Amino acid sequence: MPLLHNRINNEELKQRLLAETEPRTTISFYHYFQVENPLEFRNELYKHLDVLQVFGRIYIAKEGINAQVSVPAGNYEAFKAYLYSIAPLNGLRLNIAVDDDGKSFWVLKIKVRDKIVADGIDAPSFNMYQKGKYVNAQQMNTLLKDTNTVVIDMRNHYEYEVGHFENALEIPSDTFREQLPMAVNMMKGNEDKNIIMYCTGGIRCEKASAYMLHKGFKNVFHLEGGIINYAQQVKQEGLDSRFIGKNFVFDNRLGERITDDVIAKCHQCGKPADTHTNCKNDGCHLLFIQCEECATQYDGCCSTECQTVYNMPLEEQKQLRAGIDKGMMVFNKAKVRLRPRLGE
CATH class of the missing domain: 3.40.250.10 (Rhodanese-like domain)
Known part of the structure; x- marks a missing residue:
């Protein structure tokens, strides 16, 4: 079965998104249910959502669906109606983003995976449907x-x-x-x-x-x-929020504010800050927290070493990172790398 996908380059898609005048709504949803043929379901989903100009990331597996997408405001009801026409997804809860400009995604990517959440569970007796x-x-x-x-x-x-x-x-x-x-x-x-x-x-x-x-x-x-x-x-x-600070999200926003509390610190100077960013050096892309002052001082980089590379001519940068996976740190999960003072 051929895999339906986008054939336009990313830069052009980004420019198209920025040129849009109709507002978009960012939505996340998931559902655990039995998918008999994930690839067939994936292609059917792509065909319908592409027509509705839906952008974002969707993962399909035999255990269900997991999605983070943006939808043009005028297509929201049609999008919802289509999802609800799929029997297991009828009445599905759609989480609307809290703090959002609708510019989080510029292309639709739907991937088939072994599981929608990698869990390492191999016990035959485990039952996902017996939940809390x-x-x-x-x-x-x-x-x-x-x-x-x-x-x-x-x-x-x-x-x-x-x-x-x-x-x-x-x-x-x-x-x-x-x-x-x-x-x-x-x-x-x-x-x-x-x-x-x-x-x-x-x-x-x-x-x-x-x-x-x-x-x-x-x-x-x-x-x-x-x-x-x-x-x-x-x-x-009108309830009191017992969640404090920002909610990290896996799109271009990297966070949506829930309360005004800033409970984290800049990883470079230690001042209160909770803005995540990726190091501007394309050979690094480390995810870290940076305050506005340090962003200016280090040109958006995580260290003076990366700042030096970032300010080199592009050809020299390309030679330095030849053979390096430049995207490996975008959502780096190594806690030890988030040092208190990255810039020193």
């Missing part, structure tokens, strides 16, 4: 007041660093497959606690809640729709 109980924003806030509640953040370090729920436990690993058994070990002896798992949009914490139940825990919950849905509900219902 959903909690909404109000229920989350109520449970957080209970001293018998433990809140576990199922995201990476660089996500946790800029924003998290009050008193949430960070699992010290930046791969989901490692975090699952670590969460079980951390909770041993606390089997009687209310355990709430949360993540950005719900996909990781839903699987994590099923894994905790699989491992014998009883009172397991997960935040419905993740931080994105929580923030929307807090705003709509």
Whole structure:
């Protein structure tokens, strides 16, 4: 079966996006369900979404779908109607971005994967559909007041660093497959606690809640729709936000503000800052936090070494990075690389 995909170069697509006058809405959604033929489903999805000018990233696997997309405002209802016409996706919750200009994506990419969330689970008895109980924003806030509640953040370090729920436990690993058994070990002896798992949009914490139940825990919950849905509900219902700071997102924004609190620090000077950026040196692209002053001082680079390379003629830069995977650090997960003072 031929793979349907875009054939226009990225730069032209970016320029087309910037020239658009119609506003776009950024949406994320996922659903665990049985996909019999992922490639066939992928191509059918691409054919319909391309017509609606949907941009973004979608992953398809036998276990379901995971998507982050932007949709022209005028096509939103048609987009929603098409998704809901797919029986397993009828009534699917669509998470609307909190802080968004609609310019996050400029091309539609739909990929087939082994799993929509790599988990390392190989136990035949594991059942994804036996998962924890959903909690909404109000229920989350109520449970957080209970001293018998433990809140576990199922995201990476660089996500946790800029924003998290009050008193949430960070699992010290930046791969989901490692975090699952670590969460079980951390909770041993606390089997009687209310355990709430949360993540950005719900996909990781839903699987994590099923894994905790699989491992014998009883009172397991997960935040419905993740931080994105929580923030929307807090705003709509006038609730106090128990999530503080920014919610890291995996698109060009690299974050959406939930509260005014700045709980992280610039990795170069140590001043309060929570703006993630990628090093401007194309041979590095390290993901790190940089304040405005350091962005000016270091030309958007993570170190003086990278700044030197960044200011070289383009041909010299290309020679230096020959054979280097220039994109390997865009979402770098090595906590040790996020040093307190990268510029020194």
